[in-house]
Amino acid sequence: MVVCGDDGLAHRLAAELRGVYGEQVTLVVPPTAGGVPRPVAGRARAASAALLDRMNAARGRAAGRLGGTSAEPGANGRVLEAAELSEAVLAEAGVDRAAALALVWDDDETNIRAALTARRLNPRLRLVLRLYNRRLGQHIEELLDQAASLASGNGPEADASTTVLSDADTAAPALAATALAGTSKVVQTDGLLLRAVERHPPRPGEVADPGLCTLALLSATSNDPAGADGSESSGEQGPQLLPDAAAVAAATGRGTVVLEQVSYSGPPLPPTRTGVPPFASLFSRRLRWSLAGLVACVVALAVALTVVTGDHPLHATYETLLDLFAINEPALNRDAGRQILQLLSGLVGLLLLPVLLAAVLEALGTFRSASALRKPPRGLGGHVVLLGLGKIGTRVLTRLRELHIPVVCVEADPEARGMATARRLRVPVVLGDVTQEGVLESAKIHRAHALLALTSADTTNLEAVLYARSLRADLRVVLRLYDDDFATAVYRTLRAAHPHALTRSRSVSHLAAPAFAGAMMGRQILGAIPVERRVLLFAAVEVAGLAQLEGRTVGEAFRAGAWRVLALDANAPDERRDDLAGDAADGTGLAPVSGLVWDLPDTYVLQSSDRVVLAATRRGLAELLGRRGARDRAGRGTGTGT
Numbered sequence: 001m002v003v004c005g006d007d008g009l010a011h012r013l014a015a016e017l018r019g020v021y022g023e024q025v026t027l028v029v030p031p032t033a034g035g036v037p038r039p040v041a042g043r044a045r046a047a048s049a050a051l052l053d054r055m056n057a058a059r060g061r062a063a064g065r066l067g068g069t070s071a072e073p074g075a076n077g078r079v080l081e082a083a084e085l086s087e088a089v090l091a092e093a094g095v096d097r098a099a100a101l102a103l104v105w106d107d108d109e110t111n112i113r114a115a116l117t118a119r120r121l122n123p124r125l126r127l128v129l130r131l132y133n134r135r136l137g138q139h140i141e142e143l144l145d146q147a148a149s150l151a152s153g154n155g156p157e158a159d160a161s162t163t164v165l166s167d168a169d170t171a172a173p174a175l176a177a178t179a180l181a182g183t184s185k186v187v188q189t190d191g192l193l194l195r196a197v198e199r200h201p202p203r204p205g206e207v208a209d210p211g212l213c214t215l216a217l218l219s220a221t222s223n224d225p226a227g228a229d230g231s232e233s234s235g236e237q238g239p240q241l242l243p244d245a246a247a248v249a250a251a252t253g254r255g256t257v258v259l260e261q262v263s264y265s266g267p268p269l270p271p272t273r274t275g276v277p278p279f280a281s282l283f284s285r286r287l288r289w290s291l292a293g294l295v296a297c298v299v300a301l302a303v304a305l306t307v308v309t310g311d312h313p314l315h316a317t318y319e320t321l322l323d324l325f326a327i328n329e330p331a332l333n334r335d336a337g338r339q340i341l342q343l344l345s346g347l348v349g350l351l352l353l354p355v356l357l358a359a360v361l362e363a364l365g366t367f368r369s370a371s372a373l374r375k376p377p378r379g380l381g382g383h384v385v386l387l388g389l390g391k392i393g394t395r396v397l398t399r400l401r402e403l404h405i406p407v408v409c410v411e412a413d414p415e416a417r418g419m420a421t422a423r424r425l426r427v428p429v430v431l432g433d434v435t436q437e438g439v440l441e442s443a444k445i446h447r448a449h450a451l452l453a454l455t456s457a458d459t460t461n462l463e464a465v466l467y468a469r470s471l472r473a474d475l476r477v478v479l480r481l482y483d484d485d486f487a488t489a490v491y492r493t494l495r496a497a498h499p500h501a502l503t504r505s506r507s508v509s510h511l512a513a514p515a516f517a518g519a520m521m522g523r524q525i526l527g528a529i530p531v532e533r534r535v536l537l538f539a540a541v542e543v544a545g546l547a548q549l550e551g552r553t554v555g556e557a558f559r560a561g562a563w564r565v566l567a568l569d570a571n572a573p574d575e576r577r578d579d580l581a582g583d584a585a586d587g588t589g590l591a592p593v594s595g596l597v598w599d600l601p602d603t604y605v606l607q608s609s610d611r612v613v614l615a616a617t618r619r620g621l622a623e624l625l626g627r628r629g630a631r632d633r634a635g636r637g638t639g640t641g642t
Helices: 009-017 049-063 087-090 108-121 136-153 167-179 245-250 285-309 313-324 336-371 393-400 421-425 458-471 483-499 507-521 620-637
Strands: 002-004 025-029 068-076 077-081 100-103 128-129 164-167 184-189 192-199 213-217 256-262 384-387 409-410 428-431 449-453 476-480 503-506 523-530 534-541 563-569 611-617
Touching: 002 009, 009 507, 025 167, 025 483, 068 384, 077 523, 087 108, 087 336, 100 108, 100 507, 108 128, 108 136, 128 507, 128 563, 136 164, 164 167, 164 507, 167 393, 167 507, 167 523, 184 483, 213 245, 213 523, 256 563, 285 313, 285 336, 313 336, 393 409, 393 421, 449 458, 449 620, 458 476, 458 483, 476 483, 483 503, 503 507, 507 620, 534 620, 563 620, 611 620
Parallel strands: 002 025, 002 100, 025 077, 100 128, 128 164, 384 409, 384 449, 409 428, 449 476, 476 503
Antiparallel strands: 068 077, 184 192, 192 256, 213 256, 523 534, 534 611, 563 611
16 A cells, blocks of 8 residues: 655554554655644744644654655555655555555645556556545546556456545534534535434433434443543443444443434525525515515505596506606696595605615625625524634535534634635634634624634644633533644543533544545445544445355344444446445435435345445454455465456
């Protein structure tokens, strides 16, 4: 395996491949930035310098760098330093004979250039790319797969798949769900939504609803705000992933994570609105009622004129409108009824002028505010305060709005990546440095439900959380921290300092690395759900060649603590979509067409032609994929495999 990257995700991914899957890994990093986290700007730079030095030293020792261009830290890996991913560097890293290549640089163009070069060097190479641009990623994935198919002659042994992932998309559902502790945990890709919920232990006399299946038993302290969050080092019983029926029945006083719903999550509003006139978005409700009242007055005056004068209704309406706009002749020699109606029409005309002026001004204000940032409305409460609109923050904002959660964003840079998304979703944004006094107050932090600190600077996130704690000691907080060890240390300290408040710390590299590693093993990883401080993976695998699944019933294939079959792809093999995580819309944009069957009986026998969706632990998935991977590597050594 070859991993190329310039930040912590590359190191975490290499460690995942070595420690969990037992693979030989070559890690390619920049000579001056190997192991250095993304830059920390502003006042946070000096405060975090010592932390960065410690992280660099630790990573340098772990990688075994000896000062040259490459080093051999152990039997299962080496580190290669290079300023850019040229063809010569990829060749030196052994891409021409590697099983898989992960390109996780924090730059889409660099990853695309290297992927095109690597595909030319090794058409049978399994590629995993980190791209933020999802639409571009779909096109690149199709292009590279087509190139691999043509170069290999569409051979049945070819396993040169291309997978495009985003650390932002992989981590965003977990971060959004963590902010809403006690509600849904969601793994969402474009056409597939897996929804898991935490449930508290049943009260005496109550019967727990198992949902579709039980994914995990939570630790004994998970429902306690000062609990260990699954830290076995504290001496508490940690979470149990994929328990069997006996373990679920024997567990008392422990919460569960159950699979409750599998459905498509589209935009908050349907593509077309019905029952609301098109001008509803331009004019306020009060203004629309005013216009409706004036129209009713005109109709009433026209009917009254018809009754008084005996004119035709159309002629009466015409004269009423002339009186309304003050362009009719005065009714001096007419009867009293006609004169009174003319005066009333003139009065209604006077009322019409300010209403028309208000309509024009309101429409102009609506157009102007459409391109401006909204401010938090008065009386707002129960919302989520989101700090940072970078790559991660933008994806989390989108997930929260899809779940119909009110959000207020705080961003210091008016040109940040997520500003356009905030305008499009009409989300209130507070511009300012979150470390300055008064900024969080402007975001109504004192009435917020939770705080999500997702800026790119660890110290900024930590400072914002501590300041928010001083304003509200019981506020639920989730902070994104770059290094997983640092995230664990911060979590334990905040938990000890505020035992009655819910605190969660998450490392993006920790959440994203399992999905990238699983994709490198040649299987489609659909997503991951964090269960306390562990990770449960969802993957789509072909049953053929897997002795643990092929020819067994669904019940027999289940292995507690390792993997569990959840769904079956009912489509014929030649009609299956290559990417279950892609958009499965049927053309209407309203529902996915995936062909997945989720209510499989335990007696169903898995055939070699089947493709299934399963939940697995990282080590369980490694066992499933590692055996086949060993056969593939043996085949490559003899020239008979891929």
